[in-house]
Amino acid sequence: MKQARNILIFCNVSDFRTYTRRATLESIAKLAPGTKCISMVSFWNGPKLDLRSEHLEIIPFYYYLPYPVIKKIGFLNYINFKLNTLRTGFDFNKFDTVILSRPHNYIVGPFIKDKKKVVILSDAYHTMGNTLEETRKVIEMGDVIMATSMALRDVYVQKYFSITDKNIVYWPNCVDLDVWGPAATSKPEPRKTNEIVVGFAGNFMEATDIHLLYDVVTTMTDVRFVLAGKNRYPQNSEESAMLEKIIKAPNVEYHGYIDYNQLPDEVKKWDICIMIDAISEHASYHHHNKMYQYLALGKPVVYQKNHNDYEPLGEASFGVTGSAEFIERLEYVIRKLKDGTDFSARAKELAYENSSDRRAEQLLEII
Numbered sequence: 001m002k003q004a005r006n007i008l009i010f011c012n013v014s015d016f017r018t019y020t021r022r023a024t025l026e027s028i029a030k031l032a033p034g035t036k037c038i039s040m041v042s043f044w045n046g047p048k049l050d051l052r053s054e055h056l057e058i059i060p061f062y063y064y065l066p067y068p069v070i071k072k073i074g075f076l077n078y079i080n081f082k083l084n085t086l087r088t089g090f091d092f093n094k095f096d097t098v099i100l101s102r103p104h105n106y107i108v109g110p111f112i113k114d115k116k117k118v119v120i121l122s123d124a125y126h127t128m129g130n131t132l133e134e135t136r137k138v139i140e141m142g143d144v145i146m147a148t149s150m151a152l153r154d155v156y157v158q159k160y161f162s163i164t165d166k167n168i169v170y171w172p173n174c175v176d177l178d179v180w181g182p183a184a185t186s187k188p189e190p191r192k193t194n195e196i197v198v199g200f201a202g203n204f205m206e207a208t209d210i211h212l213l214y215d216v217v218t219t220m221t222d223v224r225f226v227l228a229g230k231n232r233y234p235q236n237s238e239e240s241a242m243l244e245k246i247i248k249a250p251n252v253e254y255h256g257y258i259d260y261n262q263l264p265d266e267v268k269k270w271d272i273c274i275m276i277d278a279i280s281e282h283a284s285y286h287h288h289n290k291m292y293q294y295l296a297l298g299k300p301v302v303y304q305k306n307h308n309d310y311e312p313l314g315e316a317s318f319g320v321t322g323s324a325e326f327i328e329r330l331e332y333v334i335r336k337l338k339d340g341t342d343f344s345a346r347a348k349e350l351a352y353e354n355s356s357d358r359r360a361e362q363l364l365e366i367i
Contacts, residue, residue: 005116005367008095009037009056010105016051016058020289020356021101021122023176027360028099029056038090040105042067059088071107071134081111097367106137117141118367121168122148124156124285136161144366146171149287151307156285169366172309174359175292175351180264182297182348196334198225199270201263202290205232209278209304210239210246215323216274216330217249223334228255228266268297272333275303279321291317296351298344300337302330316347 007028015021016039029035036057043062051058061084063070070077084090098115100106103125119142126132139145139161145168147153153168198220204210210233217225227247233240247254258266267273273294277283283306294301295316303310304326305319318329337343352358 005032005097005364006095007032007035007097007099008092008115009035009099009101010040010108011037011101012040012104013045013051015039015101016053020174020176022053023178023356024174024359025101026053026055027356028363029053031357031360031364034094036095040102059090061088067104071104074110077107078110081108100138100141103131103134103138106134106141109137109141116143116367118144118146118363120146120148120171121152121157122173124152124160124282126160132160136163139163139166142166144169146363146366148173149285149307150309151284171359171362172354173287173289173292174354174356175289175296177296177352177355177357179261180293180296180351195224196272196337197270198223198272198274198330199228199267200225200274200276201228201258201267202275203229203232203257204239204243206239207277207280207283207286208239209276210242212276212278212304212323212326214242214246216327217246217252219323219327220330221249221251223330224251224253225249226253226255226266226270228258228263230257264293264297267294267299270299271337272330273299273301274326274330275301277304277306279304279306292351292354295347298347300333300343300347302326302333313350316343316350 009025009028011025015025025037036059038059038061039051041060041062043064051060064080064083065076070080092111096115097118098112099118099120101120119138121139125135139157140163145157145166147168148171150170153170157163157166157168200213202208231240231243233243246252255266275288275290277286286306287309291301291303291310291313295313301317303317303319305321310317310319318333320326320329
């Protein structure tokens, strides 16, 4: 590995509530001692937050005025930044590399002109509350763009921003083995029957292909399905009504929301995991950490295919399109399991090759 730089990370509160992002940032800090993190947060909420990490010092920088005001008026942005440096005594001269984790981090651009800037592009941000202009500005600032899906690298930046001269690196998602590794989970209870259990973990929302799930559950009535996640569909919507029908099916066991730290113990009880994103442009930009979480527990995965990112995982995961293909491939994996095929060893190897530590190593090699 190249000699580590002196790294400063700009993040926000959600980065430490999004578990894979947190694991990646902490892995960077473990591999590059001295790394620090500035969390951008409203002054009115900041004192209530308790962001801690045993691997990474987190320094809150406050928005003393509303962010929409600060981003529009350069002088107020300057005053806000100087107030934070005076309050914390933070010395930016110690750092030569800055990682920007979110589009709104572009407002620190005037104060880090002499630093190498690494931008994390993990989603089509303009569909998630940030504006196209914010996303454009942070991309234009970057010396290196770390894109978590091939479509973000090859399609999104060019389609929405017409930017073609940036060094954009494919940097796929990962798994936190401190949570999802076999050593971190309890031993499952002995199975009372020989039935195959197929599980899905995730909230039910617009991005979920609920029609696909309905077709699978109602066709494969001899298979037990376990579902874990909140119903986030609008009340009285067609999708919410369909989810209620699925939950009431005799071969379905619905657990609702399961806390992230307890979820691995539940998933460990399943034989096969499924991922059911609806086919859409937005889904084509999204690279799930859940794929690696399932694999880390040795589970084969059947998923609806929105892109080719998971092809290197093909020994333990199976991408299909539409209900008919999904049912056929799920039945195939069930037959393989009943015939004695063991996917677990290779699945775990693939997950370990995509751990948060390996992901951090890749970033440090690049910068």
